[in-house]
Every structure is written in C-alpha cells, then in structure tokens.
Amino acid sequence: MPKRRDSIESHARLIAAAQREFAVHGVNASLEAIARDAGVAIGTLYRHFPTRMDLLIAAFEPRFQEFLDGASSALEIEDPWARLVAYLENLFRVQAGDRGFNDFLSRRFPSNAETERIHDQMCEQIDTVLAQAQQSGQARPDIALADIVNLIWSNGRMMDATGTTAPNEWRRHLYLMLDAYRAERAHPIPEPPMTQEQLYNAMVHLGKAY
Amino acid sequence: MPKRRDSIESHARLIAAAQREFAVHGVNASLEAIARDAGVAIGTLYRHFPTRMDLLIAAFEPRFQEFLDGASSALEIEDPWARLVAYLENLFRVQAGDRGFNDFLSRRFPSNAETERIHDQMCEQIDTVLAQAQQSGQARPDIALADIVNLIWSNGRMMDATGTTAPNEWRRHLYLMLDAYRAERAHPIPEPPMTQEQLYNAMVHLGKAY
DNA sequence: GAATAAGAGGAGGTGCCCCTCAGGTTGTCA
DNA sequence: TGACAACCTGAGGGGCACCTCCTCTTATTC
Incomplete structure (x- = not known):
C-alpha cells in the first residue's frame, strides 16, 4: 500500500x-x-x-470477481443442464474481448500459489457442474473437464483472429459445442480425453509462449 | 533452380x-x-x-500435396456425411503435429497470389462438401464455412497447449464437433456465423501476430 | 520552510530477431 | 589448370523487449 x-x-x-x-x-x-x-x-x-505476475494479478482481480459473482448466480439454477449452460455462458462472457483474461484462465502458473488456488477452485467447480449434468442424463457421460478447457483455449484463438470485429462469436461457438455435449446427440468418440496430468501440463506449457 | x-x-x-x-x-x-x-x-x-513467404511455400508444398491427395480420396465417398467426415479427418490429420502448417491454413496472405489461390480453392472445397451434407439432411443447415475454419483455429491452439504430448487429441476434438454438426435434434444457435468478409479479415488478422 | 525518505525517471546492458552487404571461397567449365 | 560467376559467410546496424540501478525530484512531516 x-x-x-x-x-x-x-x-x-x-x-x-x-x-x-x-x-x-x-x-x-x-x-x-x-x-x-x-x-x-x-x-x-x-x-x-x-514481476509480471504481480501486475497480472492486480489487473485481473476485478475481472475474476466478476466471474465469481456470475458463477454464484449460475450455481443456484435448479436444472443441471441449465446450470451448466449458465455457468459456461458466464465463464465465457467474462473472457469476451479480454485476450489477457482468457490467457490467464487458459494457463497454469505453478510457481504462484495464489493463482494455483484460483485455478484449482475453478477446475473443481467446472468438474462438479459437469458431473451433475451428466448424472441427470442430460450431458453425455464421455466428456470431461479437459473438453471444457479445450473450449477455453479455442476461445482465445478465436479472439486472436476476430479481434473486436466479431465480438459475439464466442457465443455461437459455445452453443454449437453445447449441442455436442448433449447426451441425446452423442456418438462414440474415437479418442479419450486428456488425463488430469496431461491437462495440467498442457496448461503450463501454454505459458512457454511460442 | x-x-x-x-x-x-x-x-x-x-x-x-x-x-x-x-x-x-x-x-x-x-x-x-x-x-x-x-x-x-x-x-x-x-x-x-x-522472403519468409518463399521459405514457407517451399516448406509446405509437400504437405499441401499430401492434403490434396487425401482430399481426393475423401471426395470419392458416396455418402455425403461420410464424405464430410473423411474430408475433415484428412484436413486435420495433415496438420497434426505441424504448428506451422496449421498456421498456414488458418491465415490468409493477401499479398501473395499463389497462397490466395490455394486458400480460395480449399474454402470452396469445404463449402461444397459441407453444402452436400446439408442438402442430404445429415448436417444441420445453420452452420457454415466459418465454423469449420474456427475448428482449424482451435486446433492450432490445442497444439500450442499440448505440444507433442497428446498427439491424437485433435481427433477427439473433431469428433466431438462433428456431433455438433449433425442435423438430428439440433438446437438453435443464438448467433449467426461470421460473414465471408468477416472470416476473410479474421484470417488476415491472425497474421499480425500478437 | 527545511529535512528526509519514498518515489519517479530513464539511460544502458543483455538478448533475440530481422535483414544487408562487403569480402572471402569454391564448384564448374573451358 | 585457371578464371569467373555463383555462392557462402558473418559482422553489424536497427528494432524491440526485459530488467537494473544510479540520479534527481517531490510529497510529507515537523
């Protein structure tokens, strides 16, 4: 101070x-x-x-609060599928137009305990919301946290490409993917999802910018 | 020479x-x-x-040939949906593990007539294969070329993250997305696809590395 | 209003990359 | 084998970014 x-x-x-x-x-x-x-x-x-990280945390703190507030509202929804949809819509809405915040959510910074805690918390929340939608039979059982993170990654690349010229494209992409997540539309997928460990390593690897 | x-x-x-x-x-x-x-x-x-472009073209020429060969085989398939699947599977297979070739397909280089021709040709081909699967009632009618390009973009980001540690993840992502593309029981998407112009600009914008 | 400690400034060292060009080298052909 | 054109080399200028550190400034406090 x-x-x-x-x-x-x-x-x-x-x-x-x-x-x-x-x-x-x-x-x-x-x-x-x-x-x-x-x-x-x-x-x-x-x-x-x-350090850069100090600045990152200071810059994204309000944005992360915004995310938490929206997540709370979403989590109150009764229907598990609607809850998942609302949760994801909030998650992507706060990223929209902020390339940095998307990076921040896309990655892991193992050397920083504070961000690790944030990420752990977020992953756990996504895992839970997804599992509930699967238990209710609305979401297909063969998807996992890694698939959602993949969607976060995709979103970042979409921002790279569209910049600010197609500011609502994330929403299209999300709803398209939601159709892929529905249980009643599911067809077998030929590859398993990344393991927790693969996912973690990938999120770290993304930091080693290339 | x-x-x-x-x-x-x-x-x-x-x-x-x-x-x-x-x-x-x-x-x-x-x-x-x-x-x-x-x-x-x-x-x-x-x-x-x-110029860098001279080297890029020389480096990717064989890879592009590989793509064309695979595409030809795919296009001979009778069933429009199976044709689309095979076409896309080939498209993504040639990119797998080659971050540069993915970049190359993800972007447009307006100053270079040769690559523009290649891209025009590819976009047209995708457009056709998709349209045929839509006409047969197998692919949902509310998706467009831009959605496929989006999938190419996503793929690049997945490579950034996974590097060589999850070399078949692209296939999972593709098949998940294919489920989103199916016509049966499709749900409305709240946003329209990018227009041809938006898509073109986005592909160019991706070149201005950030 | 003077003393002081905290803060602000910015030059400069290091590293990586782009690209050029003058001068040395070498394969080829007569 | 000798001459030459083509080829190769790598130093070096320009840019940008990271980060440090010494110097100068200034808000505050008494």
Whole structure:
C-alpha cells in the first residue's frame, strides 16, 4: 500500500493501462508499452510491480470477481443442464474481448500459489457442474473437464483472429459445442480425453509462449 | 533452380530445417534458428529465400500435396456425411503435429497470389462438401464455412497447449464437433456465423501476430 | 520552510530477431 | 589448370523487449 499521493496515482494508472494492454495483447503484452500507456517510466512500473505476475494479478482481480459473482448466480439454477449452460455462458462472457483474461484462465502458473488456488477452485467447480449434468442424463457421460478447457483455449484463438470485429462469436461457438455435449446427440468418440496430468501440463506449457 | 552442387545442398538443408522449425514454432519461427539448424549462415538463407513467404511455400508444398491427395480420396465417398467426415479427418490429420502448417491454413496472405489461390480453392472445397451434407439432411443447415475454419483455429491452439504430448487429441476434438454438426435434434444457435468478409479479415488478422 | 525518505525517471546492458552487404571461397567449365 | 560467376559467410546496424540501478525530484512531516 503506497502512501504518497503520486505513488497511489501511478499505481492506479498502471493497473488501468495493464488492463487495456493485456486485454488487447494477452498476458505477454509489453511491459514497456504498459508503462508508456500509463504515462510513467519503466522503472516506476517495476517499483510497483516487481514481476509480471504481480501486475497480472492486480489487473485481473476485478475481472475474476466478476466471474465469481456470475458463477454464484449460475450455481443456484435448479436444472443441471441449465446450470451448466449458465455457468459456461458466464465463464465465457467474462473472457469476451479480454485476450489477457482468457490467457490467464487458459494457463497454469505453478510457481504462484495464489493463482494455483484460483485455478484449482475453478477446475473443481467446472468438474462438479459437469458431473451433475451428466448424472441427470442430460450431458453425455464421455466428456470431461479437459473438453471444457479445450473450449477455453479455442476461445482465445478465436479472439486472436476476430479481434473486436466479431465480438459475439464466442457465443455461437459455445452453443454449437453445447449441442455436442448433449447426451441425446452423442456418438462414440474415437479418442479419450486428456488425463488430469496431461491437462495440467498442457496448461503450463501454454505459458512457454511460442 | 540453383546449379552448383553446394547450392543445391544448402537449398535442401534449408527446406528440411524450415520444416522442422515451422512445425514446432509456427510460421513465425526464427529464420536465424532455421539457418542454424540447417548449418548454413543467415545470409545463405536469404540468398535462397529472399522472403519468409518463399521459405514457407517451399516448406509446405509437400504437405499441401499430401492434403490434396487425401482430399481426393475423401471426395470419392458416396455418402455425403461420410464424405464430410473423411474430408475433415484428412484436413486435420495433415496438420497434426505441424504448428506451422496449421498456421498456414488458418491465415490468409493477401499479398501473395499463389497462397490466395490455394486458400480460395480449399474454402470452396469445404463449402461444397459441407453444402452436400446439408442438402442430404445429415448436417444441420445453420452452420457454415466459418465454423469449420474456427475448428482449424482451435486446433492450432490445442497444439500450442499440448505440444507433442497428446498427439491424437485433435481427433477427439473433431469428433466431438462433428456431433455438433449433425442435423438430428439440433438446437438453435443464438448467433449467426461470421460473414465471408468477416472470416476473410479474421484470417488476415491472425497474421499480425500478437 | 527545511529535512528526509519514498518515489519517479530513464539511460544502458543483455538478448533475440530481422535483414544487408562487403569480402572471402569454391564448384564448374573451358 | 585457371578464371569467373555463383555462392557462402558473418559482422553489424536497427528494432524491440526485459530488467537494473544510479540520479534527481517531490510529497510529507515537523
């Protein structure tokens, strides 16, 4: 918590700039560009946020809250299928147009306990909502968490391509995929889903940008 | 067409190295890394391939042939749905494990007439195969070329994440999506597909790497 | 209003990449 | 075998990004 007035201001400007830059360029956005955008020197950025992760967490905290609020509402829905749909719609809505937040949800950062906790929590929640829809016979039994994460990944790539020109395309993609998830439309899938371990490693691997 | 023996050899080594590097790092792979991998100096690379695009075309030519051969076989299948499935399975099989070729198919390079022709041809083919499966009542009528391209994009991101650790995951994803494409008991999708123009722009935009 | 500690600035070292070009090398052909 | 054109090399300039650290500035406090 900084004390000096100018320090507080720099802090706020940096967070705002980071949100803008991460939203457009993803979590690997240039820190120098963020400092420029905030109107402060690069040294000031590093004074406030020694690592990229510090800045990421500060920038996405409100967005993650937004996600949690929406998730709570969704989880109150009675019907398991409708609950799954609402949960996923909320999950993707908060990502829409924010390339960085999608990156953030797509990956794992093993060296950071705080984000690991967030991800564990989210994965567990998705797992539960999905399992309930499967138990009710509405969702096909042969899909898994990994398939949902795959959908998150796809969404990121769609943003890379469409930028801001097709801002609702995520919703089309989601509803199309939901039709694939329905039990009554299911046909056998020739490959098993990724194991938990494969999924985890893949989410980490995504961080080693290529 | 180079004449000197050493030149021919350099040429071949460069193409081989480019195939390896593009496969792992995508079409933006470092040209210096390719030269290193080929065991030639960077100047030699530029002598043989003045632009990145020249190298891309040389590197992917055989892979594209492979695709065309598989596509021909698929197109001979009688049943329109089975034809669509075979066509897509071939399309994704040739991309599997080659991040660069996926990039190549995912994008448009408006400044290069040769690749534009290739892409036009491919889009037209997909459009036809899809339309036939729709006319036969097997594929739902509310999907379009853009949805298939979306699947190509998704595939690329899956490769980013899984690398070589889950080499058959593309097949799972494809078959899941095929279930979404089936006409029987399809549910309405709340958003329209991208227009041809939006799709084209998105494919170009993907090139402006972020 | 002066002292001070916290903050801001930004030059500069390092690393990676793009691309060019001057000068040395070598395969080929007469 | 000698001459030459084609070829190869790699240093180096320009860009961008990361990150550090020394210097200067300034809000605050007494």
